[in-house]
Amino acid sequence: NCRVIAVANQKGGVGKTTTAVNLSASLAVAEARVLLIDFDPQGNSTSGLGFTAETIGSDIYDVIVNDVNIKDTVLHTEIDGLDIIPARIELSAAEVELIQENAREKKLKQAVESIKSSYDFILIDCPPSLGLLTVNALTAADSVLIPMQCEYYAMEGLGQLLNTINLIKESLNPELSIEGILLTMYDSRNNLSKEVMQQVRTHFPDKAFNTVVPRGVALSEAPSYGKPVLLYQPKAKVSECYINLAKEMLEKVK
Amino acid sequence: NCRVIAVANQKGGVGKTTTAVNLSASLAVAEARVLLIDFDPQGNSTSGLGFTAETIGSDIYDVIVNDVNIKDTVLHTEIDGLDIIPARIELSAAEVELIQENAREKKLKQAVESIKSSYDFILIDCPPSLGLLTVNALTAADSVLIPMQCEYYAMEGLGQLLNTINLIKESLNPELSIEGILLTMYDSRNNLSKEVMQQVRTHFPDKAFNTVVPRGVALSEAPSYGKPVLLYQPKAKVSECYINLAKEMLEKVK
Numbered sequence A, B: 001n002c003r004v005i006a007v008a009n010q011k012g013g014v015g016k017t018t019t020a021v022n023l024s025a026s027l028a029v030a031e032a033r034v035l036l037i038d039f040d041p042q043g044n045s046t047s048g049l050g051f052t053a054e055t056i057g058s059d060i061y062d063v064i065v066n067d068v069n070i071k072d073t074v075l076h077t078e079i080d081g082l083d084i085i086p087a088r089i090e091l092s093a094a095e096v097e098l099i100q101e102n103a104r105e106k107k108l109k110q111a112v113e114s115i116k117s118s119y120d121f122i123l124i125d126c127p128p129s130l131g132l133l134t135v136n137a138l139t140a141a142d143s144v145l146i147p148m149q150c151e152y153y154a155m156e157g158l159g160q161l162l163n164t165i166n167l168i169k170e171s172l173n174p175e176l177s178i179e180g181i182l183l184t185m186y187d188s189r190n191n192l193s194k195e196v197m198q199q200v201r202t203h204f205p206d207k208a209f210n211t212v213v214p215r216g217v218a219l220s221e222a223p224s225y226g227k228p229v230l231l232y233q234p235k236a237k238v239s240e241c242y243i244n245l246a247k248e249m250l251e252k253v254k
């Protein structure tokens, strides 16, 4: 039984890619079969796992626009049990190219159907917007994982994101639920971080993960080596956080 | 003689809004007449200066989609010499609604023509994408100010941004130049920060501003009070940085 999870938040720089890459890797290390789909034209999940534009063949753009078989785009990573479907910058053209198509919001959902049986989890790394790419991801997903930076602007955007999730739930994907809100870049010395945590735990009591990810330099260094943090610095505190998050999620699906 | 500057970078969370708000305020305090246009549907510049959806009338969406006169959307801020044109979430619909229009890339440029004579600087806060809104901003602008977070993913995206700027220069706006690259969230204790600074100064020697903005909690706290940092904590180091940046820019236009 495969669970499809969109990692989404229109606010930029809140830790979507960092969460998608490191949670996928942690789930795979805990014996789950995991597929990460990079659905951001920036291609950060792709390079965060060590792939470059030169080393990839067809990508997710080819799947949703050129009807290439999704199975032909899957790449194996150096972690046993973790595969990725890469993204290149051409993906940014998909929003305009799909405008005229019928069922343009369901392109990713249709493509993912044929590979769900090979995985326990499929994670989708979304771009910082609520445009057609994120709508596709929310339509294909069973649930949404919301990385939430402990900052004022990120807090402000949460309401808009929840509105959009409800709209998708009413029109395109009635099964869509919230997997959870993950507090990221938490700094216990800083009042703003404490205030955001308090607001999230008060307004969304059953939605916030117990795991909180502090600020940790290993997370920002790991991408330059093309590795998830559990391969770059397994003993770093932030590495343990993503392992704990994977455990929390695996507990839930039991 | 008005200078129109787009504050742009498709990478999310690099400090576009923080730079747009605090540089605008610092230029106004240095006696320049400044207009800040919030061109991001998230509306962070709008709330960063204390305005809420309830307190604004028509916004920049109304100007480019409903042909409302741009002069009717200008709001005065609590800083003498600083005006803002706000943005609401409806702006996210503009990209799809303008697709069929002729000269859809020039909507903002045409609107801005009629108010340029009232200002010395017009700054445009862009969303984290290279879609139609950012293309409009790059077409309307004389130059682009690129906030650059000292992180790996931000560095990776710079090449793509420079490609897009060149494309706009060739097709829509031959006058477009680079105002400068501003290093943000610089942490002198961290090797990654030093490495990014070195790469930017080596590859773009004449483009990087001398001013570098370190990480400073006053910058992330100020937006929750709806104030630029020079009103919230004028003595904070980061406040001085944006004052210095304004001085650097004013020197250049002399």
Ligand SMILES: Nc1ncnc2c1ncn2[C@@H]1O[C@H](COP(=O)(O)OP(=O)(O)OP(=O)(O)O)[C@@H](O)[C@H]1O
Pocket: A011, A012, A013, A014, A015, A016, A017, A018, A019, A040, A044, A126, A127, A128, A184, A185, A186, A213, A214, A215, A216, A217, A219, A220, A221, A223, A238, B010, B011, B012, B013, B128, B151, B152, B153, B154
């Ligand atoms: N907990 C953390 N501690 C330190 N740095 C972090 C942490 N999480 C993320 N980062 C760094 O912060 C930056 C932003 O994170 P990331 O790119 O994952 O966010 P994003 O939401 O995917 O951004 P975008 O909106 O551009 O897609 C990156 O450079 C990343 O390495």
Ligand SMILES: Nc1ncnc2c1ncn2[C@@H]1O[C@H](COP(=O)(O)OP(=O)(O)OP(=O)(O)O)[C@@H](O)[C@H]1O
Pocket: A010, A011, A012, A013, A128, A151, A152, A153, A154, B011, B012, B013, B014, B015, B016, B017, B018, B019, B040, B044, B126, B127, B128, B184, B185, B186, B213, B214, B215, B216, B217, B219, B220, B221, B223, B238
């Ligand atoms: N130098 C700094 N020191 C500390 N915090 C900062 C600094 N610059 C920006 N921030 C904070 O980091 C977060 C990201 O900055 P900001 O929202 O300005 O980036 P952005 O590029 O406009 O994001 P988006 O891509 O979503 O538009 C904000 O919460 C902001 O308050």
Ligand SMILES: [Mg+2]
Pocket: A016, A017, A018, A040, A044, A125, A126, A127
């Ligand atoms: Mg990302």
Ligand SMILES: [Mg+2]
Pocket: B016, B017, B018, B040, B044, B125, B126, B127
């Ligand atoms: Mg912004």
